[in-house]
Amino acid sequence: MRTRIIGLAVWSAVLAIGLFGVPLAVAVFQYAMQVERSELQRAAVGVAIAVAGDVSDGDPIANLNMPGSVQVGVYDEDGVWLAGAGPGMERREIAQALVGGVGAGTDGGNLVVAVPVTEYNDVIGAVRATTPLSTVLQPVALVWGAMAALAAFAVAAAWLVGRRQARRLARPLEDLVVAARRLGEGDFSVRTRQGGIPEIDSVGNALNHTAGRLDDLLARERSLSADVTHQLRTPLAGLRLRLEAALEPPDQDLRSAIIASLADADRLELTIDELLALAHDERATGAGPLDLRALLGEMSPEWRERLALEGRGLDLNIDSGAPDPRASAAAVRQVLAVLLDNATTHGKGTVAVAVREATNAVAIDVSDEGRGVHEPESVLFAGRADQRNGHGIGLALARRLAEAEGGRLELACRTPPVFTLLLPSAIADLSANRPIPGVAAGDRG
Known part of the structure; x- marks a missing residue:
């Protein structure tokens, strides 16, 4: 590509010089001849003028020496040579001079001019002057040489400019090729540099955007794997425990255990479908009002049963004045599942779920009677908290799902631990990007 760009620049310069220089060179030659x-x-x-009297009187003509390389010859009115140098009547320019005109032409390597000799407006002879063409060609050749040197300089300048432009144009394109190759090989972190050429930069920006989208998609798929693993571990463990418990007494009726296991399998399938839909943004845009009472009513039996196995309870408190949130049931179900699972696994005592109204939002508080959370929120919600002591499991997923619904998940109180899920109120007509006010620990009811 660089060679083609340089060649185009050089040939363009040569063509322009030829179209302008050749006519100029011809004009210089013609001007010098004139x-x-x-x-x-x-x-x-x-x-x-000097010899008119001598020609008229028939006197000898002397002293025809001219400066430089000019030679002259004098002829009478019949074209007979009288003095100086030159041919006879057969020359056309002499014949023209004898009829009162000015003859001009070339004779071999000489430039020739003939003028009439007159007396009282009568032509009585002619003067023929010659000079070598070299006297014209030498200065013209110097001018042509200077023009050729300037043309060569212009071509060289065009080559340098073309080389620079080729490098400027080719380097971003070569970077694009390298970036596209790396992207094709699976390196989604590749980014192209801005080359200062809008058209090429727009292609680079599109490639960067594609790489970023692919990188996000890959990270999302990896996160999905981790999220699915975490979210499915507890239901699978519960299903296994239920089946193992049903096998303990040899004579126990397995029908009830099978029915309960099928219900667990249905919930497990629902969890998988919701996680896949949430991971691929397949939920409907513009989610409508969510009936929290119905959702908590669906979820509470499972968690009451799990907590009862440990001698603990689940307390639901829904404020009658709390409006419905504008959110996806699948997302809220998964967020609450994470919070309830953490409270069940890492907390102590009764697990409480309270729904209340906040400013332009609906707040859902999930708390327990454990010893509290000590990790910084930046670590806690990044999924790196100490899983042996705290509530770090799945909180990164829960926060992402909450933010995707236009809400927020935050740690409202450390001891006892209280996590608050804030969701847009369906009656507040909030935009998806409008921030929801935070809830401090002292605001809890």
């Missing part, structure tokens, strides 16, 4: 003819004609006229 100037030399004028000088030669002026010299011939001077001689004609």
Whole structure:
């Protein structure tokens, strides 16, 4: 590509120089010839004036020496050579001069001009002046040489400019090729540099955007794997425990255990479908009002049963004045499942779920009677909290799901631990990007 760009620049310069330089060179030559003819004609006229009396009287003509390389010859009215140098009547320019005109032409390597010798407006002879063409060609050749040097300089400058432009144009394109190759090989972190050429930069920006989208998609798929693993571990463990418990008494009726296990399998399938839909943004845009009472009513039996196995309870408190949130049931179900699982696994005592109204939002508080959370929120919600002591499991997923619904998940109180899920109120007509006010620990009811 660089060679083609340089070649295009050089050939463009050569074409422009040719279209302009060749006519200019011809014009220079013609101008030099015209100037030399004028000088030669002026010299011939001077001689004609000087010898007019001698020609008229028939006296000998002497002293025809001219400066430089100019030579002159004098002829009578019949074209007979009288003095100086030159041919006879057969020359066309002499015949023209004898009829009162000015003859001009070339004779071999000489430039020739002939003028009439007159007396009282009568032509009585002619003067023929010659000079070598070399007197014209030498200065013209110098001018042509200077023009050729300038043309060569212009071509060289075009080559340098073309080389620079080729490098400027080719480097971003070569970077694009390398970036596209790396992207094709699976390196989604590749980014192209801005080259200062809008058209190429727009292609690079599109490639960067594609790489970023692919990188996000890959990270999302990896996160999905981790999220699914975490979210499915507890239901699978519960299903296994239920089946193992059903096998303990040999004579126990397995029908009830099978029915309960099928219900667990249905919930497990629902969890998988919701996680896949949430991971691929397949939920409907513009989620409508969510009936929290119905959702908590669906979820509470499972968690009451799990907590009862440990001698603990689940307390639901829904404020009658709390509006419905504008959110996806699948997302809220998964967030609450994470919070309830953490409270069940890492907390102590009764697990409480309270729904209340906040400013332009609906707040859902999930708390327990454990010893509290000590990790910084930046670590806690990044999924790196100490899983042996705290509530770090799945909170990164829960926060992402909450933010995707236009809400927020935060740690409202450390001891006892209280996590608050804030969701847009369906009656507040909040935009998806409008921030929801935070809830401090002292605001809890």
